[in-house]
Structure formats: structure tokens, C-alpha cells
Amino acid sequence: MSRISLFIVDDHQIIIDGLKGLFGPLEDFIICGEANDIESATNGILNLKPDIALVDIRMPNGTEGLKLLQWVVKNKLDTKVVLLSMHHDVRLIQDAKNWGAKGYLLKNTGKDELFHALRFIVDGGVYFYEAKEEKQQQEVVFTPKELEVIRLIVDGYSSSEISQKLSISDETVKVHRRNIRNKTGTTNTVELINKLVELGFPY
Amino acid sequence: MSRISLFIVDDHQIIIDGLKGLFGPLEDFIICGEANDIESATNGILNLKPDIALVDIRMPNGTEGLKLLQWVVKNKLDTKVVLLSMHHDVRLIQDAKNWGAKGYLLKNTGKDELFHALRFIVDGGVYFYEAKEEKQQQEVVFTPKELEVIRLIVDGYSSSEISQKLSISDETVKVHRRNIRNKTGTTNTVELINKLVELGFPY
DNA sequence: AAAAAGATACCCATAAGTGGGTATATATAA
DNA sequence: TTATATATACCCACTTATGGGTATCTTTTT
Incomplete structure (x- = not known):
């Protein structure tokens, strides 16, 4: 060669x-x-x-x-x-x-x-x-409610749609989203999704 | 058994x-x-x-x-x-x-x-x-510029960030995004990403 | 030459997302 | 029992996204 x-x-x-x-x-x-x-x-x-x-x-x-x-x-x-x-x-x-x-x-x-x-x-x-x-400092732990929200986010649902599905206020959904973003160190939904993939999130 | x-x-x-x-x-x-x-x-x-x-x-x-x-x-x-x-x-x-x-x-x-x-x-x-x-009716064809925009969208960049990277107006980026959504039959960015994955988009 | 496609850029209005705050109630752990 | 975590829901302000329109210019196709 x-x-x-x-x-x-x-x-x-x-x-x-x-x-x-x-x-x-x-x-x-x-x-x-x-x-x-x-x-x-x-x-x-x-x-x-x-x-x-x-x-x-x-x-x-x-x-x-x-x-x-x-x-x-x-x-x-x-x-x-x-x-x-x-x-x-x-x-x-x-x-x-x-x-x-x-x-x-x-x-x-x-x-x-x-x-x-x-x-x-x-x-x-x-x-x-x-x-x-x-890779090591990543030990993101989501609460059960956050997991429910995440599963709907990754399907493309909006906060108001998610709020209807979970029977909670859309303001509460926004809080969950904010906490999820903070936990994952992301600033928008697409970054979050990429992070979830990176974390091997089973969705 | x-x-x-x-x-x-x-x-x-x-x-x-x-x-x-x-x-x-x-x-x-x-x-x-x-x-x-x-x-x-x-x-x-x-x-x-x-x-x-x-x-x-x-x-x-x-x-x-x-x-x-x-x-x-x-x-x-x-x-x-x-x-x-x-x-x-x-x-x-x-x-x-x-x-x-x-x-x-x-x-x-x-x-x-x-x-x-x-x-x-x-x-x-x-x-x-x-x-x-x-699967059959899907033959989405993107223009070269749309592909450039897509590659930045899936990284989590906003329209204004994309406009800076491509040296075009953010209004133009919005038009590209709209056309991309229309081509793929999606209504928001997360749906678009899911669709791209479904299409086997190489990104 | 005329038509179509692509890229550009603006207009408008509304919906959605983001980042910060406070507050309350409940359950769980120290 | 006092913290802590979780879930709830509101406030504010700002940015971004979405869906629609028109318009101009260039290139490619017919």
C-alpha cells in the first residue's frame, strides 16, 4: 500500500x-x-x-x-x-x-x-x-413527570398539547421543560433531543 | 413451551x-x-x-x-x-x-x-x-440551500444563528424553514427532525 | 422568448418557546 | 421536625417559530 x-x-x-x-x-x-x-x-x-x-x-x-x-x-x-x-x-x-x-x-x-x-x-x-x-459527569436523573413530558416533547407536541394530554396547566409544562433544559444543560428543544440521544435515552 | x-x-x-x-x-x-x-x-x-x-x-x-x-x-x-x-x-x-x-x-x-x-x-x-x-409517496427533494439550512437546524441553531452562518437574512432562513416544513408535511421543528430520521436523512 | 425553479428579503399576525421570578401544597428524606 | 424534592400554577418580559402574503432577481428548463 x-x-x-x-x-x-x-x-x-x-x-x-x-x-x-x-x-x-x-x-x-x-x-x-x-x-x-x-x-x-x-x-x-x-x-x-x-x-x-x-x-x-x-x-x-x-x-x-x-x-x-x-x-x-x-x-x-x-x-x-x-x-x-x-x-x-x-x-x-x-x-x-x-x-x-x-x-x-x-x-x-x-x-x-x-x-x-x-x-x-x-x-x-x-x-x-x-x-x-x-460522559462521566452526565448522570441526569429525570423525575417521573419530567419523563412523561420528555416522551411527548420528542414526539413534537407543543406545551399546550402536552398540558392537555397530562391534564395539567401549560404553565406547569413550561416549568417542567425549563427544568429539563437546565438538567441537561441545553437551551432549546432541538439541543435537548440531541442530548437525549447522546445520553442513550430510551425513547 | x-x-x-x-x-x-x-x-x-x-x-x-x-x-x-x-x-x-x-x-x-x-x-x-x-x-x-x-x-x-x-x-x-x-x-x-x-x-x-x-x-x-x-x-x-x-x-x-x-x-x-x-x-x-x-x-x-x-x-x-x-x-x-x-x-x-x-x-x-x-x-x-x-x-x-x-x-x-x-x-x-x-x-x-x-x-x-x-x-x-x-x-x-x-x-x-x-x-x-x-414510504412510496415520500420522495422529498431538498434544494442545496435547504440542505444547508437543515444541517444547521438539526444542530439546534436558531434562524438568526443560521442566517449569520450562511450570510443571508434571517427572513430568508424563515422562508427556507417554511418550505422545508411544507415539503416534509411537518408543522414544527421536532416533527421535522423525526421526519428526517424516518426518511433516513444522512446527517 | 417564456415559464419554472431557486434564492433572496420584506410585510403581517399569532403561537410557541425561553429565562427569570414567586408561591403553595404534598410527600419524602435527613 | 425540619429540610428537600416534586408537582403545581401563576407572574413578567423577551425571543423564536409558524403560517400567510408579496416582490425581485437569477438561473435553468421548456
């Missing part, structure tokens, strides 16, 4: 150089190109057809890394996009997944984990960073 | 008698009890511990079948609840699933399908009626 070709996109040259140093000694990787901005990146990726594009998700004008990802997806290129970020941003990760990114890694990821992730992705896997603390 | 014990709950005695006639000739089923209302049903189920409770979902006071289901679930009984209904009601089916029902069958289901479903459920399966017409 030939070497895994990487294309690096980052507006900080220091990051690119650092990655070069990391991958240099490795036999099974080769950095085939680099770019500091979207335009250069699109050209480079079109011409070099790398196996993987390692893209900084945050560049000068907002989350341009996502735009590059979208460009790759829209043009149906074979290059797998792996995003690099400084922070663990749940929404950005979700965005990346939705757009078909193959990975999301923190810039302070250890080099061994980085190598492992990229090899895994080339083999057809996906590799998304998930904060481990969250 | 012993016979499968059934408990039938329906406010129409004619239905109960009809089911008795259906199951009478079968060797592997036995109707161990029946009830015309919730109170009798709870008593009967507690005492007889049937394998399956066949429950009419609509009884005089609204969807009492669901209440009986909830009672069974809350009391952690081993009896599997299968709901019978006259109509294909997506929301009721969803409710039933959320509450842990093992099946949802139409009253005009053929007897062979009914037997098959119950045996399947006793073996640990679930059996929910799904209108087949819908």
Missing part, C-alpha cells in the same frame, strides 16, 4: 511546520501539499487529490474550515477531511459530522493519537474527539 | 368476542381474561399475569389504552402490551413506542398477520404497523 498523502490547511505557518516535523520521520505518511487559505487549499486539493486534508477549522474569517469541508463534499471529492481545532466545541463537531467530515481533532492531541486516528480514517473509520469528562 | 396467554381489553364486547373466535382454534394461544375498562384491566393483568395484553388504544375517555400501557410500564410488569387501533395515527404510534409498547396493530389486520405478530412479540420482537403508502 502506498503512503498516505496529507494536505495541510492552516493559516498559522507554525502549525504546518510543526506537522511537517511530526510526519517527516514516518514511512507511511507523506505531506503532499499545504495552504494558508481556502483558495490555495481548493486548488491544491483539486490538483493533488490527497488522501486526507488536515484542515484548521477556525481561520481568519470565522469557521472557514467548515466551508472548505462543504466545498469538498459538494464537489464529491475522494479526499477525506479531518478538522483540527483548538477547542472542544460540541456544535462545531456536530456541524462537521453533518457535513461528512471524517474526523475532528484537538490541536493538542498527542502525535501518537493523531497518527492512529489518521490511519484509522484512511481505513474507512471516523474519529471525533469527545470530551471524556462530560 | 406453554401456551401464550392473552388478556384482551376493549370497550366493545363484539371485538373481544371476535378475537375469542379467532384464537379459539389455535393451540398455542389462550385467552386468559378480558376487560371492558381500565379498572377491570389492571386487576385482571395483576392477577393473571398474561404474556400479552391486547389493548384497544381508544376507549371512551380519550386514549385510555395508552394510560393502561403507562400503568404496566410504571409497575414494571412482565406483560407485553400490544395496542389495537382503528386508525394509523403516527403520533399515537410514536407515543406507544416511547412508552414501551411491543406492538401497534390495526383492527382490520388479517388474522394471520395478527398471529404472526404476537408470536414474534412473545419471542422478544416488536411489531408496529407502518403505512406503506407513505
Whole structure:
């Protein structure tokens, strides 16, 4: 099997150089190109057809890394996009997944984990960073009434509809919803649903 | 293996008698009890511990079948609840699933399908009626912009947040959302998300 | 060239959701 | 017995969503 070709996109040259140093000694990787901005990146990726594009998700004008990802997806290129970020941003990760990114890694990821992730992705896997603390501190416990409300929320019922089904005031339903949001650390219904899925909620 | 014990709950005695006639000739089923209302049903189920409770979902006071289901679930009984209904009601089916029902069958289901479903459920399966017409008439096609909006909706972004990300007016985002709802036949965001899942939307 | 589809952006009105507060009653746990 | 948790229901203010309309512009199709 030939070497895994990487294309690096980052507006900080220091990051690119650092990655070069990391991958240099490795036999099974080769950095085939680099770019500091979207335009250069699109050209480079079109011409070099790398196996993987390692893209900084945050560049000068907002989350341009996502735009590059979208460009790759829209043009149906074979290059797998792996995003690099400084922070663990749940929404950005979700965005990346939705757009078909193959990975999301923190810039302070250890080099061994980085190598492992990229090899895994080339083999057809996906590799998304998930904060481990969250998984542990998550022990959301709902009250029986909250569970009844949740089961109706996820079906798409409004608060007034729920209040009728449960024979309580819609104001009370709102209180339950507020408490449920607070317990789950979410701010709207869609986030709540995503959180419930994440929690493996059996609905 | 012993016979499968059934408990039938329906406010129409004619239905109960009809089911008795259906199951009478079968060797592997036995109707161990029946009830015309919730109170009798709870008593009967507690005492007889049937394998399956066949429950009419609509009884005089609204969807009492669901209440009986909830009672069974809350009391952690081993009896599997299968709901019978006259109509294909997506929301009721969803409710039933959320509450842990093992099946949802139409009253005009053929007897062979009914037997098959119950045996399947006793073996640990679930059996929910799904209108087949819908699956075929569903060929929802989204425009590229609508897809971008959808990908952000399912992450929990508001219209104004989406408008910023896409660099368009929030009024335009609202139009896209309206068109998306109309295309999918949904009336709010949660219903939309459920529909997208149903459509196997890759997000 | 004319029609259709897509994207844009505004108008209106109403419904629903969100975030905060207080308050009461009941049951359960310390 | 005194807290604590749960459920109930209201208050307020603000934001967001929903359902309908019209309109313009561009691109694609007929």
C-alpha cells in the first residue's frame, strides 16, 4: 500500500511546520501539499487529490474550515477531511459530522493519537474527539413527570398539547421543560433531543 | 413451551368476542381474561399475569389504552402490551413506542398477520404497523440551500444563528424553514427532525 | 422568448418557546 | 421536625417559530 498523502490547511505557518516535523520521520505518511487559505487549499486539493486534508477549522474569517469541508463534499471529492481545532466545541463537531467530515481533532492531541486516528480514517473509520469528562459527569436523573413530558416533547407536541394530554396547566409544562433544559444543560428543544440521544435515552 | 396467554381489553364486547373466535382454534394461544375498562384491566393483568395484553388504544375517555400501557410500564410488569387501533395515527404510534409498547396493530389486520405478530412479540420482537403508502409517496427533494439550512437546524441553531452562518437574512432562513416544513408535511421543528430520521436523512 | 425553479428579503399576525421570578401544597428524606 | 424534592400554577418580559402574503432577481428548463 502506498503512503498516505496529507494536505495541510492552516493559516498559522507554525502549525504546518510543526506537522511537517511530526510526519517527516514516518514511512507511511507523506505531506503532499499545504495552504494558508481556502483558495490555495481548493486548488491544491483539486490538483493533488490527497488522501486526507488536515484542515484548521477556525481561520481568519470565522469557521472557514467548515466551508472548505462543504466545498469538498459538494464537489464529491475522494479526499477525506479531518478538522483540527483548538477547542472542544460540541456544535462545531456536530456541524462537521453533518457535513461528512471524517474526523475532528484537538490541536493538542498527542502525535501518537493523531497518527492512529489518521490511519484509522484512511481505513474507512471516523474519529471525533469527545470530551471524556462530560460522559462521566452526565448522570441526569429525570423525575417521573419530567419523563412523561420528555416522551411527548420528542414526539413534537407543543406545551399546550402536552398540558392537555397530562391534564395539567401549560404553565406547569413550561416549568417542567425549563427544568429539563437546565438538567441537561441545553437551551432549546432541538439541543435537548440531541442530548437525549447522546445520553442513550430510551425513547 | 406453554401456551401464550392473552388478556384482551376493549370497550366493545363484539371485538373481544371476535378475537375469542379467532384464537379459539389455535393451540398455542389462550385467552386468559378480558376487560371492558381500565379498572377491570389492571386487576385482571395483576392477577393473571398474561404474556400479552391486547389493548384497544381508544376507549371512551380519550386514549385510555395508552394510560393502561403507562400503568404496566410504571409497575414494571412482565406483560407485553400490544395496542389495537382503528386508525394509523403516527403520533399515537410514536407515543406507544416511547412508552414501551411491543406492538401497534390495526383492527382490520388479517388474522394471520395478527398471529404472526404476537408470536414474534412473545419471542422478544416488536411489531408496529407502518403505512406503506407513505414510504412510496415520500420522495422529498431538498434544494442545496435547504440542505444547508437543515444541517444547521438539526444542530439546534436558531434562524438568526443560521442566517449569520450562511450570510443571508434571517427572513430568508424563515422562508427556507417554511418550505422545508411544507415539503416534509411537518408543522414544527421536532416533527421535522423525526421526519428526517424516518426518511433516513444522512446527517 | 417564456415559464419554472431557486434564492433572496420584506410585510403581517399569532403561537410557541425561553429565562427569570414567586408561591403553595404534598410527600419524602435527613 | 425540619429540610428537600416534586408537582403545581401563576407572574413578567423577551425571543423564536409558524403560517400567510408579496416582490425581485437569477438561473435553468421548456
